[in-house]
Amino acid sequence: MSDITPKRYTCYRAASPLKIDGHLTDGPWKAAPWTDLFVDIEGDAKPLPRFATRAAMLWDDEFFYFAADMEEPHVWGTLTKRDSVICNDNDFEIFLDPDGDGEQYMEFEINPLNAVWDLYLPKAYNKGGKADHDWDFVGIRHAVQIDGTVNCADDEDRGWTVEVAIPWTAMSEYAGCDCPPKAGDAWRVNFSRVEWEWDYHQGGYLRREGTPCDNWVWSPQGEINMHIPEMWGVVDFSNDLPAIGESRQAP
Numbered sequence: 001m002s003d004i005t006p007k008r009y010t011c012y013r014a015a016s017p018l019k020i021d022g023h024l025t026d027g028p029w030k031a032a033p034w035t036d037l038f039v040d041i042e043g044d045a046k047p048l049p050r051f052a053t054r055a056a057m058l059w060d061d062e063f064f065y066f067a068a069d070m071e072e073p074h075v076w077g078t079l080t081k082r083d084s085v086i087c088n089d090n091d092f093e094i095f096l097d098p099d100g101d102g103e104q105y106m107e108f109e110i111n112p113l114n115a116v117w118d119l120y121l122p123k124a125y126n127k128g129g130k131a132d133h134d135w136d137f138v139g140i141r142h143a144v145q146i147d148g149t150v151n152c153a154d155d156e157d158r159g160w161t162v163e164v165a166i167p168w169t170a171m172s173e174y175a176g177c178d179c180p181p182k183a184g185d186a187w188r189v190n191f192s193r194v195e196w197e198w199d200y201h202q203g204g205y206l207r208r209e210g211t212p213c214d215n216w217v218w219s220p221q222g223e224i225n226m227h228i229p230e231m232w233g234v235v236d237f238s239n240d241l242p243a244i245g246e247s248r249q250a251p
Contacts, residue, residue: 004043007219007233009035009189012242014058014065022114022145022163024056024067031242032056032067035218035233038193043220051159053092053193053216059237061180063141063165068092070193072159075150076205077113083133086110086117087194088207092162095232097188099176102229105188106171108137112160114144120174124227137170153200183239190232191218 014028038053040046051071058065070092077089086109087093097105102124109117118137123129142164148157172179181187193216197208215224219233 004220004222004231006188006231007036009033009057009233009235010238011057011059011235012238012240014060015241017060018058018063018065018163018165020141020143020163020165022143022161024069024161024163028058028065028242029056029067032058033242034069035191038191038216038218039220041192041215041217041221041224041226043222049193049195049214049216051195055191055218057189057235058242059180061168063167064096064171064180066094066162066164066166068162068191068193070159070161073156074153074198074205075112075146075148075157075160076153076198077111077115077150078207079111079115080113081115083117083119084115086115087213089113089115089194090196091194093192093194093226094164094166095190095192095226095229096166096171097229097232098171098174098179098181100186100188100229100234101176104174104176105229106135106137106174107131108140108164108166110142110144110162110164112144112146112150114142116140116142121227124229126225126227129227137166139167139170141165151204153205154203181237183237186234186236188229188232189235190221190226192216192226 120135
Protein backbone atom coordinates (compact mmCIF):
# COMPACT_ATOMS: atom_id res chain seq x y z
CA MET A 1 0.00 0.00 0.00
CA SER A 2 2.95 2.32 0.55
CA ASP A 3 3.27 3.14 -3.15
CA ILE A 4 -0.31 4.46 -3.36
CA THR A 5 -0.76 8.20 -2.86
CA PRO A 6 -4.24 9.08 -1.54
CA LYS A 7 -6.33 11.21 -3.89
CA ARG A 8 -6.92 14.88 -3.08
CA TYR A 9 -9.94 17.09 -3.76
CA THR A 10 -10.79 20.73 -3.09
CA CYS A 11 -14.31 21.06 -1.67
CA TYR A 12 -15.68 24.49 -2.53
CA ARG A 13 -18.49 26.47 -0.95
CA ALA A 14 -21.97 25.98 -2.35
CA ALA A 15 -23.22 29.24 -3.80
CA SER A 16 -26.71 28.49 -2.48
CA PRO A 17 -28.47 25.71 -0.53
CA LEU A 18 -29.10 22.55 -2.53
CA LYS A 19 -32.42 20.83 -3.08
CA ILE A 20 -31.77 17.16 -2.32
CA ASP A 21 -33.76 15.34 -5.01
CA GLY A 22 -31.11 13.20 -6.72
CA HIS A 23 -30.98 15.48 -9.77
CA LEU A 24 -27.52 17.00 -10.07
CA THR A 25 -28.79 20.02 -11.97
CA ASP A 26 -28.85 22.67 -9.20
CA GLY A 27 -26.62 25.62 -9.99
CA PRO A 28 -23.93 24.81 -7.40
CA TRP A 29 -23.42 21.29 -8.79
CA LYS A 30 -22.92 22.67 -12.28
CA ALA A 31 -19.77 24.36 -11.03
CA ALA A 32 -18.42 21.76 -8.58
CA PRO A 33 -15.54 19.67 -9.96
CA TRP A 34 -15.87 15.92 -10.33
CA THR A 35 -13.40 13.56 -8.72
CA ASP A 36 -11.26 11.39 -10.95
CA LEU A 37 -13.13 8.37 -12.28
CA PHE A 38 -13.17 5.52 -9.78
CA VAL A 39 -10.66 2.67 -10.00
CA ASP A 40 -10.49 -0.84 -8.58
CA ILE A 41 -10.13 -0.91 -4.80
CA GLU A 42 -6.74 -2.62 -5.12
CA GLY A 43 -5.38 0.05 -7.44
CA ASP A 44 -3.56 -0.01 -10.76
CA ALA A 45 -2.72 -3.72 -10.54
CA LYS A 46 -6.36 -4.47 -11.39
CA PRO A 47 -8.35 -3.68 -14.56
CA LEU A 48 -10.29 -0.44 -14.77
CA PRO A 49 -13.97 -0.69 -13.80
CA ARG A 50 -16.46 -1.68 -16.49
CA PHE A 51 -18.66 1.34 -15.76
CA ALA A 52 -17.73 4.94 -14.98
CA THR A 53 -18.27 6.37 -11.50
CA ARG A 54 -17.48 9.87 -10.28
CA ALA A 55 -18.34 11.99 -7.26
CA ALA A 56 -18.45 15.66 -6.29
CA MET A 57 -18.57 17.56 -3.01
CA LEU A 58 -19.68 20.97 -1.74
CA TRP A 59 -20.20 22.50 1.69
CA ASP A 60 -21.89 25.33 3.53
CA ASP A 61 -22.47 26.24 7.17
CA GLU A 62 -25.10 23.52 7.65
CA PHE A 63 -24.24 20.58 5.39
CA PHE A 64 -21.51 18.53 3.75
CA TYR A 65 -22.96 17.75 0.30
CA PHE A 66 -22.16 14.74 -1.87
CA ALA A 67 -23.11 13.80 -5.42
CA ALA A 68 -22.41 10.63 -7.37
CA ASP A 69 -22.96 9.80 -11.02
CA MET A 70 -22.82 6.12 -11.94
CA GLU A 71 -22.93 4.59 -15.38
CA GLU A 72 -25.03 1.41 -15.17
CA PRO A 73 -26.81 -0.33 -18.06
CA HIS A 74 -28.91 -2.39 -15.63
CA VAL A 75 -30.11 -0.58 -12.51
CA TRP A 76 -31.59 -2.91 -9.93
CA GLY A 77 -32.03 -3.31 -6.20
CA THR A 78 -33.80 -5.48 -3.64
CA LEU A 79 -33.36 -3.89 -0.20
CA THR A 80 -35.84 -1.30 1.06
CA LYS A 81 -35.44 -1.30 4.86
CA ARG A 82 -33.17 1.21 6.59
CA ASP A 83 -30.01 -0.31 8.06
CA SER A 84 -30.23 -3.41 5.94
CA VAL A 85 -26.77 -4.55 4.81
CA ILE A 86 -27.04 -2.33 1.74
CA CYS A 87 -23.80 -3.60 0.17
CA ASN A 88 -25.65 -6.86 -0.53
CA ASP A 89 -27.11 -4.78 -3.39
CA ASN A 90 -25.22 -2.60 -5.82
CA ASP A 91 -24.56 0.56 -3.83
CA PHE A 92 -22.68 3.82 -3.34
CA GLU A 93 -20.80 4.37 -0.07
CA ILE A 94 -19.33 7.37 1.77
CA PHE A 95 -16.61 7.07 4.44
CA LEU A 96 -15.71 10.00 6.74
CA ASP A 97 -12.87 10.38 9.23
CA PRO A 98 -12.95 14.10 10.07
CA ASP A 99 -9.75 14.40 12.11
CA GLY A 100 -7.88 11.74 10.11
CA ASP A 101 -6.76 9.72 13.13
CA GLY A 102 -8.12 6.41 11.77
CA GLU A 103 -10.62 6.14 14.63
CA GLN A 104 -14.17 7.30 15.33
CA TYR A 105 -15.22 7.29 11.70
CA MET A 106 -18.57 7.08 9.95
CA GLU A 107 -20.00 5.22 6.97
CA PHE A 108 -23.06 5.69 4.77
CA GLU A 109 -24.38 3.31 2.09
CA ILE A 110 -27.24 3.82 -0.36
CA ASN A 111 -28.74 1.62 -3.09
CA PRO A 112 -30.80 2.48 -6.21
CA LEU A 113 -34.02 2.15 -4.18
CA ASN A 114 -32.86 4.96 -1.84
CA ALA A 115 -32.50 2.53 1.06
CA VAL A 116 -29.64 3.45 3.37
CA TRP A 117 -27.35 2.04 6.06
CA ASP A 118 -25.35 4.35 8.31
CA LEU A 119 -22.96 3.28 11.02
CA TYR A 120 -20.20 4.46 13.35
CA LEU A 121 -16.95 2.65 14.10
CA PRO A 122 -14.69 3.52 17.07
CA LYS A 123 -11.80 1.96 15.13
CA ALA A 124 -11.25 -0.29 12.10
CA TYR A 125 -12.49 -3.88 12.16
CA ASN A 126 -8.96 -5.27 11.86
CA LYS A 127 -8.02 -3.31 14.99
CA GLY A 128 -10.89 -4.76 17.01
CA GLY A 129 -13.51 -2.20 16.09
CA LYS A 130 -17.19 -3.10 16.40
CA ALA A 131 -19.67 -1.16 14.29
CA ASP A 132 -22.62 0.59 15.94
CA HIS A 133 -25.44 -0.21 13.52
CA ASP A 134 -28.00 1.69 15.58
CA TRP A 135 -26.15 4.96 15.08
CA ASP A 136 -27.62 7.37 12.50
CA PHE A 137 -26.62 10.56 10.73
CA VAL A 138 -29.40 12.54 12.40
CA GLY A 139 -31.02 14.92 9.94
CA ILE A 140 -29.39 13.45 6.85
CA ARG A 141 -31.09 14.08 3.50
CA HIS A 142 -30.62 11.71 0.57
CA ALA A 143 -32.20 10.99 -2.81
CA VAL A 144 -31.67 8.83 -5.88
CA GLN A 145 -32.63 9.33 -9.52
CA ILE A 146 -32.69 6.53 -12.10
CA ASP A 147 -31.92 7.31 -15.72
CA GLY A 148 -33.82 4.31 -17.02
CA THR A 149 -36.17 1.77 -15.46
CA VAL A 150 -35.17 0.15 -12.20
CA ASN A 151 -35.54 -3.64 -11.88
CA CYS A 152 -36.39 -4.16 -15.55
CA ALA A 153 -33.83 -6.37 -17.27
CA ASP A 154 -35.55 -6.17 -20.67
CA ASP A 155 -34.15 -2.73 -21.48
CA GLU A 156 -30.89 -0.85 -21.03
CA ASP A 157 -30.42 2.09 -18.65
CA ARG A 158 -27.92 4.94 -18.60
CA GLY A 159 -27.31 4.81 -14.88
CA TRP A 160 -28.23 6.38 -11.56
CA THR A 161 -27.33 9.41 -9.50
CA VAL A 162 -27.14 9.99 -5.75
CA GLU A 163 -27.37 13.22 -3.77
CA VAL A 164 -26.68 13.41 -0.02
CA ALA A 165 -26.57 16.24 2.51
CA ILE A 166 -25.09 15.38 5.92
CA PRO A 167 -25.54 17.99 8.67
CA TRP A 168 -22.38 18.95 10.51
CA THR A 169 -24.36 18.48 13.72
CA ALA A 170 -24.69 14.77 12.88
CA MET A 171 -20.90 14.35 12.86
CA SER A 172 -19.69 16.77 15.52
CA GLU A 173 -19.71 14.27 18.42
CA TYR A 174 -17.04 12.12 16.79
CA ALA A 175 -15.30 14.64 14.55
CA GLY A 176 -12.38 15.38 16.87
CA CYS A 177 -11.95 18.69 15.04
CA ASP A 178 -13.92 21.77 14.03
CA CYS A 179 -17.31 20.71 12.67
CA PRO A 180 -18.21 22.51 10.48
CA PRO A 181 -14.62 22.81 9.33
CA LYS A 182 -12.78 26.04 8.67
CA ALA A 183 -11.38 26.96 5.29
CA GLY A 184 -8.02 25.26 5.00
CA ASP A 185 -9.02 22.25 7.11
CA ALA A 186 -8.68 18.76 5.60
CA TRP A 187 -10.74 15.65 6.26
CA ARG A 188 -10.13 12.04 5.25
CA VAL A 189 -12.93 10.87 2.93
CA ASN A 190 -13.42 7.99 0.54
CA PHE A 191 -16.14 6.62 -1.70
CA SER A 192 -16.87 3.08 -2.78
CA ARG A 193 -19.19 1.51 -5.32
CA VAL A 194 -20.18 -2.15 -4.95
CA GLU A 195 -21.19 -3.90 -8.16
CA TRP A 196 -22.58 -7.46 -8.29
CA GLU A 197 -22.89 -9.86 -11.21
CA TRP A 198 -26.46 -10.90 -11.96
CA ASP A 199 -28.59 -13.41 -13.85
CA TYR A 200 -31.77 -12.72 -15.78
CA HIS A 201 -34.92 -13.95 -14.03
CA GLN A 202 -38.50 -13.32 -15.22
CA GLY A 203 -37.67 -9.91 -16.65
CA GLY A 204 -35.69 -8.91 -13.56
CA TYR A 205 -32.46 -9.67 -11.75
CA LEU A 206 -31.02 -12.28 -9.42
CA ARG A 207 -27.67 -11.67 -7.78
CA ARG A 208 -25.24 -14.32 -8.97
CA GLU A 209 -24.41 -16.44 -5.96
CA GLY A 210 -20.81 -17.47 -5.39
CA THR A 211 -19.40 -14.61 -7.46
CA PRO A 212 -17.61 -11.88 -5.52
CA CYS A 213 -18.60 -8.28 -6.08
CA ASP A 214 -16.46 -5.63 -7.70
CA ASN A 215 -15.31 -2.77 -5.48
CA TRP A 216 -14.65 0.52 -7.26
CA VAL A 217 -13.32 3.46 -5.28
CA TRP A 218 -12.17 7.05 -5.54
CA SER A 219 -8.90 6.62 -3.63
CA PRO A 220 -7.53 3.05 -3.92
CA GLN A 221 -6.94 1.06 -0.75
CA GLY A 222 -4.29 -1.37 -2.01
CA GLU A 223 -6.35 -4.36 -0.88
CA ILE A 224 -9.99 -5.41 -0.74
CA ASN A 225 -10.78 -3.55 2.47
CA MET A 226 -12.43 -0.14 2.72
CA HIS A 227 -11.63 0.03 6.43
CA ILE A 228 -8.09 1.35 6.13
CA PRO A 229 -8.75 5.04 6.84
CA GLU A 230 -5.12 6.02 6.31
CA MET A 231 -5.61 5.16 2.61
CA TRP A 232 -8.67 7.36 2.16
CA GLY A 233 -8.53 10.53 0.11
CA VAL A 234 -7.91 14.01 1.48
CA VAL A 235 -10.60 16.68 1.09
CA ASP A 236 -9.46 20.28 1.51
CA PHE A 237 -12.20 22.78 2.41
CA SER A 238 -12.16 26.15 0.63
CA ASN A 239 -14.28 29.25 1.18
CA ASP A 240 -14.06 29.98 -2.54
CA LEU A 241 -16.87 29.26 -4.96
CA PRO A 242 -15.94 26.86 -7.77
CA ALA A 243 -15.33 28.25 -11.23
CA ILE A 244 -18.33 27.43 -13.43
CA GLY A 245 -17.55 24.68 -15.90
CA GLU A 246 -14.31 23.78 -14.12
CA SER A 247 -14.67 20.01 -14.50
CA ARG A 248 -18.17 19.01 -15.55
CA GLN A 249 -17.44 17.00 -18.67
CA ALA A 250 -19.21 13.68 -19.16
CA PRO A 251 -17.25 10.56 -18.17
